[in-house]
Amino acid sequence: xxxxxxxxxxxxxxxxxxxxxxxxxxxxxxxxxxxxSIDIGFAPFYLPGGRLAGVVDVPGHEKFIHNMLAGIGGIDxxxxxxxxxxxxxxxxxxxxxxxxxxxxxKGLVVITKIDLVDEEWLEMVVEEVKESFKGTFLExxxxxxxxxxTKAGIPELKKEIAAMAxxxxxxxxxxxxxIPVDRVFTIAGFGTVVTGTIISGTVKTGEIVEVVPPGxxxxxxxxxxxxxxxxxxxxGQRVAVNLSGLEKREVLRGSVVAAPGxxxxxxxxxxxxxxxxxxxxxxxxxSPVHFYLGxxxxxxxxxxxxxxxxxxxxxxxxxxxxxxxxxARRGDRFIIRSYSPMVTIGGGxxxxxxxxxxxxxxxxxxxxxxxLHKDDPLPFVMQKLEESRGATLAELAQLLKMGLAPLSDxxxxxxxxxxxxxxxxxYVTAGNIDAWGTALLKELARFHSEKPLWPGMHKAQLSGIFxxxxxxxxxxxxxxxxxxxxxxxIK
Numbered sequence: 001x002x003x004x005x006x007x008x009x010x011x012x013x014x015x016x017x018x019x020x021x022x023x024x025x026x027x028x029x030x031x032x033x034x035x036x037s038i039d040i041g042f043a044p045f046y047l048p049g050g051r052l053a054g055v056v057d058v059p060g061h062e063k064f065i066h067n068m069l070a071g072i073g074g075i076d077x078x079x080x081x082x083x084x085x086x087x088x089x090x091x092x093x094x095x096x097x098x099x100x101x102x103x104x105x106k107g108l109v110v111i112t113k114i115d116l117v118d119e120e121w122l123e124m125v126v127e128e129v130k131e132s133f134k135g136t137f138l139e140x141x142x143x144x145x146x147x148x149x150t151k152a153g154i155p156e157l158k159k160e161i162a163a164m165a166x167x168x169x170x171x172x173x174x175x176x177x178x179i180p181v182d183r184v185f186t187i188a189g190f191g192t193v194v195t196g197t198i199i200s201g202t203v204k205t206g207e208i209v210e211v212v213p214p215g216x217x218x219x220x221x222x223x224x225x226x227x228x229x230x231x232x233x234x235x236g237q238r239v240a241v242n243l244s245g246l247e248k249r250e251v252l253r254g255s256v257v258a259a260p261g262x263x264x265x266x267x268x269x270x271x272x273x274x275x276x277x278x279x280x281x282x283x284x285x286x287s288p289v290h291f292y293l294g295x296x297x298x299x300x301x302x303x304x305x306x307x308x309x310x311x312x313x314x315x316x317x318x319x320x321x322x323x324x325x326x327x328a329r330r331g332d333r334f335i336i337r338s339y340s341p342m343v344t345i346g347g348g349x350x351x352x353x354x355x356x357x358x359x360x361x362x363x364x365x366x367x368x369x370x371x372l373h374k375d376d377p378l379p380f381v382m383q384k385l386e387e388s389r390g391a392t393l394a395e396l397a398q399l400l401k402m403g404l405a406p407l408s409d410x411x412x413x414x415x416x417x418x419x420x421x422x423x424x425x426x427y428v429t430a431g432n433i434d435a436w437g438t439a440l441l442k443e444l445a446r447f448h449s450e451k452p453l454w455p456g457m458h459k460a461q462l463s464g465i466f467x468x469x470x471x472x473x474x475x476x477x478x479x480x481x482x483x484x485x486x487x488x489x490i491k
Contacts, residue, residue, distance in 0.1 A: 040070060042056060047158065053161075077107060182295045183253070192251070203257070283310040284308075285302070
């Protein structure tokens, strides 16, 4: 699992991680000189009982929120850190908003520097923290009082983290590999190394992966998890990947190391967007914003699809039009910050990562988005299958970026509900089947009208009605399907 920190600048996040793990996550010269975290840092954390977790330490300063966002997306458990001498501060609240928008569900509160305050002051801070976190996922969360200097409360905090780790849901190791890149560097004699948290899938030494962008394939020369060489790494682990032939200039933070053929960049995203109630103004159509997804950061214009404006606290369907392509998939969470001044104003969830351009206020578009906003993934499968006009299980898995087993289960459910028909190796929606059947009958009627003495058309003459991919056994199976339904006769 991955543990992340959050909280205001200089509230003791890095020192807390050092007390828990023995590792100083501030690695940059500037961080040492200034005494604050500038970029994300990482450390291995051996929990009581021997389980190994990864820790991502994020900067708290408002100027480095973009770095915080690059590190916080893949975490399973957050430590919300509050300085006992200062209490809840602006970035405490902003980080909490970000965590909520990203859908992070598990966390605990850590009040640091208790060695610097008296008991009466500490009681006031505890009450302020509890009051500030009411109505959020941290309401009622375990709260620990610690000192990274005296180590008071640190053993109890370790035990609490280990206990919470047991209840965390495992990430999907069977889904296509996806690693959002958060660091890129070179090592003499080894070449380019990229690091990131494995969001899904598994990576092995020697296999071929794709880096998107630039959309090129490379062989995995070596893998490390927390500095230890490994032959394989899976979802939920932080990993360093040494890629043969990759030039450092070809990849940046925001690129993705992925299973070949599954992910391609997009500049359009259909989303459900929520504007924070604390947002400073109403969001109007085509507003430019800073857009953060995974480790990527771009500028987006927001096309409001069902309304003229979004007021603070409201939600709506939005097509995000990006100034540069990034990699996304359905279900990804994102954050938006106002263009100027840069403050967090909202976030949401991706409903479709490769949609067509939409026009506003189209009932059909809004109805489809309402379907996609449901927790059930089947409507998304059906929409993409309808657009593809038939696909094999493997083709559909690549299109949807899903594992074969869960996708097969969804398609079997759709077959039982008479929404999908299996024609040879191709899955086809009932809508496509009906439309092709109508076209088939129309073409046969035209033929018999023009040539009433002929017994019928040769089946090869009908193939143009169907998608070019429906050939051979699939084509024969399709005609057999229509025969069984009583639409045609075959002699």
